Amino acid sequence: MRRIRTYRDVTHDTGSEMLEQVVDQQRRLAERLARVRSVVAVASGKGGVGKSAVTANLAAALAGRGLAVGAADADLNGPSLGRMLGVSGARLADRPSGVEPAQSPSGVRVISMELLQEEEDAPVRWREPGMGGFIWQSTLETGVLREFLGDVEWGALDVLLIDVPPGTDKIGRLLELVPALDQMLLVTTPSETARFVVSKSVRMAREAEVGTVALVSNMTGHTCPECGHVSDLFTGDGDKRLEEESGLPLWARIPFDPRLGAATDSGTPLVITDPDADSSRAILGLADRVEEHIGIRSAQSVAEADS
Amino acid sequence: MKFLCLDCDDVMVFAERQIPGDGTLAAVFTCGSCKREMAMLTNPMETQFVSSMGIKIGGREVPAQPMELTRTSLEGGRGDAFALSEDIPLSSADPDGTPTGRVVWTTDAVGRLERVPSFVRGMVKRIYTDWARESGVSEITPEIMDRARTELGLEGM
Numbered sequence: 325m326r327r328i329r330t331y332r333d334v335t336h337d338t339g340s341e342m343l344e345q346v347v348d349q350q351r352r353l354a355e356r357l358a359r360v361r362s363v364v365a366v367a368s369g370k371g372g373v374g375k376s377a378v379t380a381n382l383a384a385a386l387a388g389r390g391l392a393v394g395a396a397d398a399d400l401n402g403p404s405l406g407r408m409l410g411v412s413g414a415r416l417a418d419r420p421s422g423v424e425p426a427q428s429p430s431g432v433r434v435i436s437m438e439l440l441q442e443e444e445d446a447p448v449r450w451r452e453p454g455m456g457g458f459i460w461q462s463t464l465e466t467g468v469l470r471e472f473l474g475d476v477e478w479g480a481l482d483v484l485l486i487d488v489p490p491g492t493d494k495i496g497r498l499l500e501l502v503p504a505l506d507q508m509l510l511v512t513t514p515s516e517t518a519r520f521v522v523s524k525s526v527r528m529a530r531e532a533e534v535g536t537v538a539l540v541s542n543m544t545g546h547t548c549p550e551c552g553h554v555s556d557l558f559t560g561d562g563d564k565r566l567e568e569e570s571g572l573p574l575w576a577r578i579p580f581d582p583r584l585g586a587a588t589d590s591g592t593p594l595v596i597t598d599p600d601a602d603s604s605r606a607i608l609g610l611a612d613r614v615e616e617h618i619g620i621r622s623a624q625s626v627a628e629a630d631s
Numbered sequence: 632m633k634f635l636c637l638d639c640d641d642v643m644v645f646a647e648r649q650i651p652g653d654g655t656l657a658a659v660f661t662c663g664s665c666k667r668e669m670a671m672l673t674n675p676m677e678t679q680f681v682s683s684m685g686i687k688i689g690g691r692e693v694p695a696q697p698m699e700l701t702r703t704s705l706e707g708g709r710g711d712a713f714a715l716s717e718d719i720p721l722s723s724a725d726p727d728g729t730p731t732g733r734v735v736w737t738t739d740a741v742g743r744l745e746r747v748p749s750f751v752r753g754m755v756k757r758i759y760t761d762w763a764r765e766s767g768v769s770e771i772t773p774e775i776m777d778r779a780r781t782e783l784g785l786e787g788m
Contacts, residue, residue: 328635328637329635329640331633334633334635334642336641336642336663337642337644338632338633338634338642338643338644338645338660339644339645339646339689339690340632340633340645340658340688340689340690341645341686341687341688341689341690341691342632342681342684342686342688344690345684345685345686345687345690345691345695346684346686348695349685349686349695352695415711415712415713415714416712416713416714417713417714418697418713418714418753418754418757419697420697420757421697422697423697423698423713439709439712440701440705440708440709440712440750441705441707441708441709442707442708442709442710443707446707448705449705449706449707450704450705450706451703451704451705451706452679455675455676456675456676456679456680459676459679459680460676460679460680460683461683463680463683463684464683464700464704467683467684467685467700468700468701468704470685471685471697471698471699471700471701472698472701475697475698475699476697476698477697
C-alpha cells in the first residue's frame with residue numbers, strides 16, 4: 325500500500341488562510357481582554373438558580389464602588405441581562421475599533437443578544453440553509469460569544485462579568501475562549517438536584533485550573549415580611565454538602581426576596597434600590613470577595629514569570 | 632484542511648473561491664508542480680459550517696468587521712441596534728479611526744445603500760468607504776459599488 329503523507333507531514337502553505345484567520349480571531353480576543361483586570365464567569369451548569377439576577381446585582385454593586393465593570397450576557401438564546409440592568413432598547417455605537425456596549429444607569433457596560441433583536445418575543449434564529457443546525461450551531465454561537473467578548477469596545481475594565489447559560493458544555497465553550505479565567509462563581513441552591521448538577525461544573529472548573537472558584541448559594545430561605553420567620557424554600561442542604569465535598573469557599577448565601585426579582589424586572593438591581601435588604605447585603609458581601617480577588621491571577625502570572 | 636496532489640506528492644494551493652448564491656461554495660486549488668486544478672464543492676450545510684467559524688476559505692479581502700459574524704448571521708436583527716451617527720468615523724484604514732480622505736456618496740449610491748438591511752448597513756458602508764479611500768476613489772456611485780463588490784468578493788452586500 326502506498327503511503328500518503330499525513331496532514332502534519334504537509335507543512336507547505338496551502339493559501340487557504342483558514343488557520344491564520346482563527347489565530348487572528350484569538351489574537352483580537354486576547355488583546356481586548358488584556359485591558360480587563362479580572363474576567364469573572366457567573367455560571368452554574370443548572371438552570372433556574374438565579375445566575376442572571378446575581379450577575380446584574382453583582383455588576384451594579386461593583387460599579388457602585390467606582391470600579392469599571394462590564395457585563396456580557398453569554399445566554400444567547402435566553403438573554404435577560406440587558407433588561408435586568410435597564411438597557412433594553414439602547415443603541416450601540418458602531419466604531420471601527422469595536423462596538424461600544426450599552427451603558428446602564430448603574431454604570432455597567434452591557435452587551436446582550438437582546439439589544440440586537442427586533443422583536444421582543446422572537447427566539448434567536450440564525451440565517452441558515454434549513455438543515456444541519458446540529459452541525460454548525462454550536463460553532464456559530466461560540467463565534468458570536470467570541471465577538472461579544474472580543475469585538476465590543478469594553479475599554480479598560482476592572483471586572484468583566486460573564487453570565488453563562490445553563491449546561492456544563494457552555495462553561496466548556498467559555499473556557500476555550502477564555503482559558504485564563506480569573507474567577508468563576510458557581511451559583512447553586514440548597515436543593516440536592518442543584519448540588520448534583522453544580523458538582524459537575526466544579527469538576528470542570530478545577531480541571532481547567534480557573535484562578536479562583538467559589539460557590540454562591542441563592543434562594544437560601546425566605547423571611548416572612550409579617551412575622552420575620554425564616555422558612556426554607558428547599559428541603560435539602562445541597563449547598564452545604566457541595567461546600568464540604570468540593571472544599572470550595574461559599575462566598576455568599578443569598579436569601580430569597582421577591583423584591584430582588586421585581587427590581588431586576590424593572591431594570592434597577594435591588595442593591596441599588598434597597599441596599600439594606602438581606603439579599604442585597606449578601607450580594608454586597610459577594611462583591612467584597614470578588615473585589616478582593618481582582619488581579620490575583622495576573623499578579624501570580626507575573627510572579628511566576630519573574631521566578 | 633489540505634489537498635495533496637498524489638501524482639506529484641505536492642500540496643495544492645488555493646487559487647479561487649466562487650459563491651454562486653445558492654448556499655454552495657466552490658474553492659479551486661492548484662497543484663504547485665503539475666498545475667492540475669481541482670474544485671472543492673460544498674453543500675449549503677458544509678458552507679454554513681465554515682462561515683459559522685467566521686472565516687473565509689482563501690482568506691479575507693477586507694479585515695473582519697466588529698461583530699461581523701453576529702450581524703451577518705442573526706435573523707431578525709434590530710434595525711436601529713447600531714448607531715450610524717455622523718460623528719462615528721467611517722474609516723478603519725488608519726489606527727486612530729480618523730478619516731484619511733474625503734469620500735462622497737452620490738444620492739443613487741445612498742439609495743442603494745439604504746436597501747441594505749439596516750442591521751448591517753453601517754458595517755457595509757464602512758467597507759465600501761475604506762475600499763474607496765484605499766483605491767483613490769473620492770466619489771462612491773452604484774457603479775463603484777459594483778466594482779468594489781467584485782474586487783472584495785462581497786457576496787450579498
